[in-house]
Amino acid sequence: MTRRLSAASLLPSLVAVALVAFPAVAGKFYLQLSSGIMIMAIFAMSLNLLVGCTGLVSLGHAAFFGVGAYALLLLSPQYAPASLWLTLPAAVGAAALAALAIGLLVLRSSGVYFIMATLAFAQMFFYYANGAKWLGGSDGAYIFAKPDAALFSVAPFKLADNTHFYYVALALMAATYGLLRLLLRAPFGRVLEGIRVNEQRMRSLGFATFRYKLVSFVIAGGLAGLAGYLDAAQFGFVNPELFGWRQSGTVLMMVILGGAGAVHGPILGAVALVLLQEVLADATRHWLLPMGLFIILAVLALPGGLAGLRPPRAMRRRPEARRV
Amino acid sequence: MSSSQAVLFFFIQALNGVQLGLLLFLVASGLTLIFGIMGVINLAHGSFYMLGAYLAFSFAEISGSLWLAILIAVPLTVLLGLALEFLLFRFLYARDHLYQVLLTYGLILVFEELRSLLFGDDVHGVAVPDFLNFSIPLTDTLSYPVYRLFLSAVCLAVAGGLYLLIQRTRLGMTIRAGAVNREMVQSLGIDIGLLYRIVFALGVALAAFAGMIAAPVASVFPGMGNQILIISFVIVVIGGIGSIKGAFLGSLLIGLADTFGQVYAPETAGMTVYMLMAAVLLWRPAGLFGRART
Numbered sequence: 077m078t079r080r081l082s083a084a085s086l087l088p089s090l091v092a093v094a095l096v097a098f099p100a101v102a103g104k105f106y107l108q109l110s111s112g113i114m115i116m117a118i119f120a121m122s123l124n125l126l127v128g129c130t131g132l133v134s135l136g137h138a139a140f141f142g143v144g145a146y147a148l149l150l151l152s153p154q155y156a157p158a159s160l161w162l163t164l165p166a167a168v169g170a171a172a173l174a175a176l177a178i179g180l181l182v183l184r185s186s187g188v189y190f191i192m193a194t195l196a197f198a199q200m201f202f203y204y205a206n207g208a209k210w211l212g213g214s215d216g217a218y219i220f221a222k223p224d225a226a227l228f229s230v231a232p233f234k235l236a237d238n239t240h241f242y243y244v245a246l247a248l249m250a251a252t253y254g255l256l257r258l259l260l261r262a263p264f265g266r267v268l269e270g271i272r273v274n275e276q277r278m279r280s281l282g283f284a285t286f287r288y289k290l291v292s293f294v295i296a297g298g299l300a301g302l303a304g305y306l307d308a309a310q311f312g313f314v315n316p317e318l319f320g321w322r323q324s325g326t327v328l329m330m331v332i333l334g335g336a337g338a339v340h341g342p343i344l345g346a347v348a349l350v351l352l353q354e355v356l357a358d359a360t361r362h363w364l365l366p367m368g369l370f371i372i373l374a375v376l377a378l379p380g381g382l383a384g385l386r387p388p389r390a391m392r393r394r395p396e397a398r399r400v
Numbered sequence: 401m402s403s404s405q406a407v408l409f410f411f412i413q414a415l416n417g418v419q420l421g422l423l424l425f426l427v428a429s430g431l432t433l434i435f436g437i438m439g440v441i442n443l444a445h446g447s448f449y450m451l452g453a454y455l456a457f458s459f460a461e462i463s464g465s466l467w468l469a470i471l472i473a474v475p476l477t478v479l480l481g482l483a484l485e486f487l488l489f490r491f492l493y494a495r496d497h498l499y500q501v502l503l504t505y506g507l508i509l510v511f512e513e514l515r516s517l518l519f520g521d522d523v524h525g526v527a528v529p530d531f532l533n534f535s536i537p538l539t540d541t542l543s544y545p546v547y548r549l550f551l552s553a554v555c556l557a558v559a560g561g562l563y564l565l566i567q568r569t570r571l572g573m574t575i576r577a578g579a580v581n582r583e584m585v586q587s588l589g590i591d592i593g594l595l596y597r598i599v600f601a602l603g604v605a606l607a608a609f610a611g612m613i614a615a616p617v618a619s620v621f622p623g624m625g626n627q628i629l630i631i632s633f634v635i636v637v638i639g640g641i642g643s644i645k646g647a648f649l650g651s652l653l654i655g656l657a658d659t660f661g662q663v664y665a666p667e668t669a670g671m672t673v674y675m676l677m678a679a680v681l682l683w684r685p686a687g688l689f690g691r692a693r694t
Contacts, residue, residue, distance in 0.1 A: 133498050181678050184685035188441045188497055188641060192633040196677055199630045203670030321626065325505045332502055362517055368509030375503040376491060 095246055099239045107238045108310070113350045114245040115306045118252045120330040120342030122299030127331050128341070129260060130292045131272030132183075135191050136198030138323035139178065140171040140297040143201070144304030145314045146211060147171070149219055157221035160235065164223070164305060171301020172294050179293035183286060186275075195321060202319040216315025223309055235309060245306060249343075252299055256339050259295070268292055329371055333378075408538055413663050414656065419548050421655025422555035426610035427628055428635040428647045429562060430603030436642020437579045438596050440492050443504035446629025447511035448604045452477060452611025453620045454519055457526050460615075466529050470612050474605055481604030485597045493596070508626070521622050526615040551613055558606070559648065566644065575599060579642055631658075634673050638680045640690020649688060 099107060119141055126132040147167035152158040182193040206214045222235040233240040259265050267288050270278040278285050308314050317323065326349065334345025352370065356363035431445045452473065459469030488507070492500045527533075528547045535543035566572035578585045578595050586592045611624075618624070635654050639646025654673050661672030680688065 127498065133501060135501060181681050184681055185637070188435060189637055189686070189690075191441060191497060191501060192637050193677070193681060196630060196634050196637065196674055200671050200674035203674075204668075207667070207670055321630070325502075325508075328498075329502060329505070332498060362513045364509045365513035365517070368506040368513065371506030371509070372488065372503050375495075375499050375506065376488075 099242055104238055107242050109350070109354065111238070111242050111245045111310060112307075113347055114242075114249040115303050115310065116327070116330065116350055117343040117346040118245075118249050118306070119300055119303035119327050120334065120346045121249075121252050121256055121339065122296045122303065123327050124331045124334075124339070124342045125256060125259075125268075125292055125296045125299070127328070128338070129265065129272060130268045130289060131275075132289065132293070133191050133328075134194040134296075135321065135324050135328065136178075136182075136194030136196070137296070137300055137327055138319050138321070139194075139198035139201045140175055140300035141304035141307070141323060141327075142198075142205065142314075142316075142319035143171040143174045144168065144301030145308035145318050146205065146304075147301070148223065148305050148308040149211070149217055149314050152219050152221065152223070155220050157224035160223040160225045161227060164302070167305040168298045168301045171304065172298035174301075175294045175297020176290070179290050179297070183289050183293060195324065198319055198324055199321065202316050202321075205316040205319055212314070214316060216313060216317075219308060219312045219314065222312065241310065245310075248302065248306065252302070253339060253343070260339065264288070264291075333374060405539060405542070408542055412538070412542065412544060413659055415544065415552075416548070417656035417659035418652060419552045419555075419655070420659055421652035422552050422559065423610055423614050424628070424631060424635060424655055425559055425648055425651035426555060427607045428632040428639070428651050429559075429644055430606040431632050432636045432639065432642055432644065432647045433575075433599055434603045435636070437575060437599050438489075438493060440489060441497055441500050441504070442489075442603075443501060443629065444507040444511065445603070445607055445632065446625035446627070447508055448477065448481075448607035448625075449611040449628045450515065450625030451480075451511065452608030453526075453615045453618075453624060454515060454611075455608070456612035456615045457524050457620045458519070460526055466526065466612075466616065470609070473612055474609055477608035478601045478605045481601035482597055484604070485600040489600060490593065490596070511625070512622070515622065523622075524620040526620060528616040545617075547616060551617065554613055555610075558609070562606075562644065571598070631673065634677045636687075637677055638687055640687030643687070643689035646687055646689030 098110065102110070119137075122140075123134065123137045126134050126137070144167040147170045148158070148163055151163040151166055178194075178197050182190055182197060185193050205211050211217065222241075225231050225233050225235060233244065235241050235244065260268070267278065267283055267285075270281075270283070271285050271288060275285050304318060307318070330345035330349050331342050332345070333348055334341035334343065353363070353367065356366050360366070427445065427449050430448075431442060434440055434442050434445070455473040455476065456466060456469045459472055460466045463469055463472075484507075488503060492503060528545075532547045532550050535545045536549075537543045564572075566575060574585060574590055574595055578590075578592060578599075582592055585595075610628075631654060635647060635650040638653065639648070639650030653676065657672050657676050658669070662669045665672070684690075
């Protein structure tokens with residue numbers, strides 16, 4: 077499989093260079109905004125593993141995002157920073173564990189039951205956090221110090237520094253992207269694909285589809301926890317809305333807007349939706365109205381998402397390179 | 401609290417639970433019908449409940465009578481249902497659930513913002529109609545408001561009417577047939593598009609009507625639609641999708657569980673219904689009366 081050098085094959089490298097060079101030209105506001113976008117991109121990619129790859133439409137993915145964020149809150153001492161190297165894996169682990177518990181229940185259902193059940197379980201987390209005083213209740217809680225990256229008293233980077241945070245978010249987004257691509261190219265990903273197309277057939281081929289779906293659900297939950305952790309670290313604040321259905325709906329919108337299926341699709345969706353939010357929220361207090369209309373129109377007009385908008389013929393990649 | 405008073409207290413809570421359950425049934429039955437027959441998952445169903453409450457509130461402010469308000473508002477919501485079906489929902493029948501979820505999610509945002517623009521973000525109350533505005537004294541300290549009893553009776557009557565409509569009329573027969581096999585119904589020469597439009601408008605009107613009659617006891621506030629939507633989802637998951645009987649039993653179960661949860665275990669009250677749902681999913685993944693389907 078030889079690759080010809082063309083504009084399309086150069087595009088990923090160009091994007092990578094631009095992303096790495098971005099802090100050199102961007103101010104504080106744009107650095108923070110892009111860090112936020114990358115965090116949402118991780119979140120959206122994690123959901124895409126379920127929606128686009130396995131065919132499981134979850135409307136409660138914010139549950140794991142929230143667990144990751146609240147894990148940082150609980151593991152942080154009141155006014156001192158917590159260790160990044162301890163709290164990050166712990167938050168991801170906690171989210172994955174929550175996904176395991178919920179997955180065991182919701183994966184027993186399918187289709188529209190699955191949608192409703194995932195939404196309801198996320199709502200359970202929401203109501204719990206809303207009423208729990210030790211989690212800050214409905215007001216939420218502040219995390220006063222960003223996690224400390226010191227390892228054996230040497231700090232390779234500081235999360236409090238916007239540029240450093242940007243690179244950490246970029247690295248984790250790239251890692252998530254790489255991990256998902258690897259997973260989907262491996263036989264595991266092929267099985268998920270098979271389940272999405274026809275679960276019955278995969279079962280009759282002898283695959284224990286429930287287990288595959290559960291593993292997919294747990295990985296997606298863990299990655300969503302990672303995004304939630306980063307979100308809490310960036311803003312230094314958590315509240316029950318992180319579990320809310322609006323959060324789940326927004327991230328689902330990112331996945332579909334980007335075009336469910338392609339691994340990079342959710343990144344495009346995250347960029348588009350966060351920027352749109354930013355612009356609309358600047359223009360009007362009632363920005364959810366144009367946002368809602370936009371979503372409705374997008375569903376009616378764009379069945380394939382942004383990634384489904386095909387590039388002009390000359391830039392289109394050849395079929396064998398189009399594998400996920 | 402003496403033991404007889406404790407029994408009475410329990411009795412009152414049971415009445416409250418049944419009343420809540422019956423109210424939830426009006427919303428959940430529409431949701432389950434729309435899904436069972438049209439195959440559309442409608443997240444905006446809670447918004448219709450909210451819309452009903454706000455319509456009742458504003459018309460009652462103007463006209464001074466809740467009854468008049470309901471009389472005007474119900475036909476309006478039927479029209480809205482017909483319009484929404486024609487403009488949006490009929491494009492969703494052939495689409496994946498994913499897109500149905502998204503479009504109706506967008507619709508929630510639109511309804512919420514329109515509500516905020518038109519009515520503001522304050523909590524409003526609707527007065528209980530005068531001739532129902534009294535309580536039945538049970539003991540020296542405990543009494544039960546008549547409006548709640550009235551509410552339960554109305555909901556029961558509507559549920560009964562729905563049962564008769566679906567089991568005993570020609571329209572109901574076609575609705576049931578449409579739920580089982582839409583191609584067959586269509587090839588028998590029945591206008592399935594019209595059937596869908598009727599079912600959708602019926603569901604919208606039921607949810608909105610629930611919002612209207614609940615307004616005096618539940619008050620009118622932003623976010624009320626989403627609250628009821630998610631509870632209705634739980635009911636539909638418990639009862640089995642497309643099953644009116646399941647929705648009825650599920651509603652009563654959830655109404656009672658939620659009410660007793662608030663009273664006897666207030667710390668975890670928000671979670672009671674979800675635990676119930678988890679238990680049902682473990683025991684019968686397709687709901688109490690559901691057939692396994694996607």
